[in-house]
Amino acid sequence: xxxxxxxxxxxxxxxxxxxxxxxxxxxxxxxxxxxxxxxxxxxxxxxxxxxxxxxxxxxxxxxxxxxxxxxxxxxxxxxxxxxxxxxx
Numbered sequence: 184x185x186x187x188x189x190x191x192x193x194x195x196x197x198x199x200x201x202x203x204x205x206x207x208x209x210x211x212x213x214x215x216x217x218x219x220x221x222x223x224x225x226x227x228x229x230x231x232x233x234x235x236x237x238x239x240x241x242x243x244x245x246x247x248x249x250x251x252x253x254x255x256x257x258x259x260x261x262x263x264x265x266x267x268x269x270x271x
Contacts, residue, residue, distance in 0.1 A: 202256030
């Protein structure tokens with residue numbers, strides 16, 4: 184595959200969360216862990232799942248290969264959408 188842009192990735196890794204919620208240990212200094220509004224835990228988790236799914240679909244429609252992993256929430260992994268946590 185040839186990218187349209189030289190710095191565009193040909194493939195990405197994404198984690199689709201099933202039980203996402205902000206991690207109180209990292210939320211203070213991580214803007215991606217903060218929420219706006221009064222979403223319930225279930226609503227926030229659903230929104231995160233849908234957002235990751237939509238981004239993956241958009242990337243694939245643009246020709247990017249998406250390696251998506253499912254975090255089904257069998258363990259307490261509130262910030263699993265950040266792949267660096269999976270690789271480190």
